Amino acid sequence: MPASEPATRTLISPAQLNRPRGRAVYWTVFTVVVCVFTLVFLGPLYWMVTGGLKSTQEIIQNPPTLFPRHPEPGTYVAAWRHLDMTRLLLNSVYYAFGALLFQLVFDVAAAYALSHLRPVFGRAILGLMLATLMIPAAVLIVPQYLTVVDLPIVHIGLINTPWAIWLPTVANAFNIFLLKRFFDSIPADLLAAAAVDGATPAQALRLVVLPMSRPILGVVSIFAVVNVWKDFLWPFLVEPDPTRQPVNIGINSLALNVSQNEIIAGLTIASVPTIILFLIFQRNIMAGLTAGGLKG
Amino acid sequence: MAALTVSPRTAEPRTPSTGPRTRGRGGRRIRDNLTAHGFLLGAVVCFALFSWYPMVREFVMTFQRTRRGRTTWVGWHNFIQVSHDPAFWQAWRNTVEFTLLALVFGFALPFGVAIVLNEIRHARAYLRILVYLPVMLPPVASVLLFKYFFNPDSGLFNAVLRVLHLPTSQWLNSAATAMPSVVIAATWMNMGSAVLIYLASLQNIPGELYEAAELDGARLLRRVWHVTIPQTRLILSLMLLLQIVATMQVFTETFLLTGGDGPKGSTTTVVYLIYNYAFNFNNYGGAAALSVVMLLVLTGFSALYVRLSREGG
Numbered sequence: 001m002p003a004s005e006p007a008t009r010t011l012i013s014p015a016q017l018n019r020p021r022g023r024a025v026y027w028t029v030f031t032v033v034v035c036v037f038t039l040v041f042l043g044p045l046y047w048m049v050t051g052g053l054k055s056t057q058e059i060i061q062n063p064p065t066l067f068p069r070h071p072e073p074g075t076y077v078a079a080w081r082h083l084d085m086t087r088l089l090l091n092s093v094y095y096a097f098g099a100l101l102f103q104l105v106f107d108v109a110a111a112y113a114l115s116h117l118r119p120v121f122g123r124a125i126l127g128l129m130l131a132t133l134m135i136p137a138a139v140l141i142v143p144q145y146l147t148v149v150d151l152p153i154v155h156i157g158l159i160n161t162p163w164a165i166w167l168p169t170v171a172n173a174f175n176i177f178l179l180k181r182f183f184d185s186i187p188a189d190l191l192a193a194a195a196v197d198g199a200t201p202a203q204a205l206r207l208v209v210l211p212m213s214r215p216i217l218g219v220v221s222i223f224a225v226v227n228v229w230k231d232f233l234w235p236f237l238v239e240p241d242p243t244r245q246p247v248n249i250g251i252n253s254l255a256l257n258v259s260q261n262e263i264i265a266g267l268t269i270a271s272v273p274t275i276i277l278f279l280i281f282q283r284n285i286m287a288g289l290t291a292g293g294l295k296g
Numbered sequence: 297m298a299a300l301t302v303s304p305r306t307a308e309p310r311t312p313s314t315g316p317r318t319r320g321r322g323g324r325r326i327r328d329n330l331t332a333h334g335f336l337l338g339a340v341v342c343f344a345l346f347s348w349y350p351m352v353r354e355f356v357m358t359f360q361r362t363r364r365g366r367t368t369w370v371g372w373h374n375f376i377q378v379s380h381d382p383a384f385w386q387a388w389r390n391t392v393e394f395t396l397l398a399l400v401f402g403f404a405l406p407f408g409v410a411i412v413l414n415e416i417r418h419a420r421a422y423l424r425i426l427v428y429l430p431v432m433l434p435p436v437a438s439v440l441l442f443k444y445f446f447n448p449d450s451g452l453f454n455a456v457l458r459v460l461h462l463p464t465s466q467w468l469n470s471a472a473t474a475m476p477s478v479v480i481a482a483t484w485m486n487m488g489s490a491v492l493i494y495l496a497s498l499q500n501i502p503g504e505l506y507e508a509a510e511l512d513g514a515r516l517l518r519r520v521w522h523v524t525i526p527q528t529r530l531i532l533s534l535m536l537l538l539q540i541v542a543t544m545q546v547f548t549e550t551f552l553l554t555g556g557d558g559p560k561g562s563t564t565t566v567v568y569l570i571y572n573y574a575f576n577f578n579n580y581g582g583a584a585a586l587s588v589v590m591l592l593v594l595t596g597f598s599a600l601y602v603r604l605s606r607e608g609g
Contacts (some may be wrong), residue, residue, distance in 0.1 A: 009503035060450040106338035119332030134598040138545040143350035170342035267437040278432040290496035
């Protein structure tokens, strides 16, 4: 067995795998798994990328063609123009990174305060925040929407502004939970030492806590960006102006007026940023899934 | 983030007023508390505006009716009205059907896939990336793709079935198959995260347990049943609850695939009905009543989840 063999044994013992019969079964299963996975998970993406190269007749042809007969890269150019991809993508980037910034600033500060500054009512505030984990998101959509239409007390409407997307993402109890749990593991002595050296709480946060928290900040950041990029119902409700819609909503609302191959080209373009993000950060994403996912 | 590189020395000498003698102990406590609450302020305001206040408002709205800008108290009227809507019961039936179907596919399948992947010694990174790839796609891309695949005339699925000489399907166009089709698409889109979470928990099973079971003569399936499943029981039950809560809130998939209601209302889900009441009928009270019913149903599952994850943490 090559070096990629895991250190611990699993369901099937290495001895069993090394027998000739074990090997034959292993390689058969391996081949089947690789083929099926490639077909099931890459197949649709292949169809999408090549679909954008097909002509309007070829794409609805029955049976579908495996390779585009006369590849037309011009479809991608036309899709970019007709779907106004520049604006849609820029909107998505603007919403995603704005949301990231607000979450990093507000949620990190709050988690730090709850973890190390321990103000009065801190436990109650934390409890109220974590309690929102029990409320399914879809249930709050209507009152949240009405709140955004007309904010209480100040009576400002946020519809068609980026604030309607940015600010609600800060109310993310899961971020608070993850960050606070991480900050709790930073020894209080370290912060006490910083305080003795005359560091204010803000300086301690910036110079002691944040440099130690890179892994958890990475997890929070990636999910902050991906969640906004993937969200559908909320931006659909609060950004009705077509010029302000993120890519997810924009393509869908323009889908009726554009030919099918251009839509598919548009979908490919819309998928590229998250796929690249995923390929770059796959380690952090996968670590974040299991770190954040289930332990309480 | 650039500020991280500032050396600690530069920040030190200032802040003369922090000396403990300039104020009493009480004054210092108050000041420390003010600082701490300053750090909390941004998040607390956002939670108050977008979580806590809407929650309270939701319960208030269930007893109100707003017509032409005038709000009146109507008691239990909204609940009664909603429960007399035939779509209410259909939406719940559809939602439960979706959840059960999604559990069969979306719960058992990822676990099986994870067990197989855990045994594979080659191309592990490649397979992992493949499974998770759909999770990263914008939903509009995956959903519209499947909408094209499901097309009974020109779609890929029927073309494949024809090549294999199998009976074709109407997929999204028939009331009987619309919901199962949505489940297929949703499973493809979402199963990646479950697979990776199971995979991580499978890797934490001590190898000795398998060795011991093998010495006792336990064959493959018995080892799965007596070692793998008991060892991952906590994760399995947490994921089950999580998936119930998530799938019962299905909206985007049905909304994009079938326009929300589907043939003869066969894909109308509870969240779509809430959406319809609020944004098509302008009946916010009814929408709030529907939401509260859903909240009560799902809170049970969420509460169980929180308890289990505390115990097992």
